[in-house]
Amino acid sequence: CIPCGHVYGRSCLEKWLAQCGKKSATCPQCGKMFRQKNIINLYAPEIVVPNNDLEKQVLSLRDKNEFLENQV
Numbered sequence: 649c650i651p652c653g654h655v656y657g658r659s660c661l662e663k664w665l666a667q668c669g670k671k672s673a674t675c676p677q678c679g680k681m682f683r684q685k686n687i688i689n690l691y692a693p694e695i696v697v698p699n700n701d702l703e704k705q706v707l708s709l710r711d712k713n714e715f716l717e718n719q720v
């Protein structure tokens with residue numbers, strides 16, 4: 649995680665920093681500058697990326713399931 653809050657794999661961030669050729673680079677998503685020493689390791693068992701389409705699909709399937717349960 650970099651200070652702006654965006655999350656990347658550490659190896660990707662290191663490649664990105666090397667590509668920029670210095671100890672600081674800008675976030676690919678928001679353009680905010682960060683330094684190598686500002687990278688924070690996140691030890692999360694699982695990372696979930698919010699996906700609106702997937703969430704809508706789940707809600708739609710839940711409704712359908714409820715409808716079918718009521719029919720039975």
Ligand SMILES: [Zn+2]
Pocket residue numbers: 652653654675676677678679680
């Ligand atoms: Zn950012």
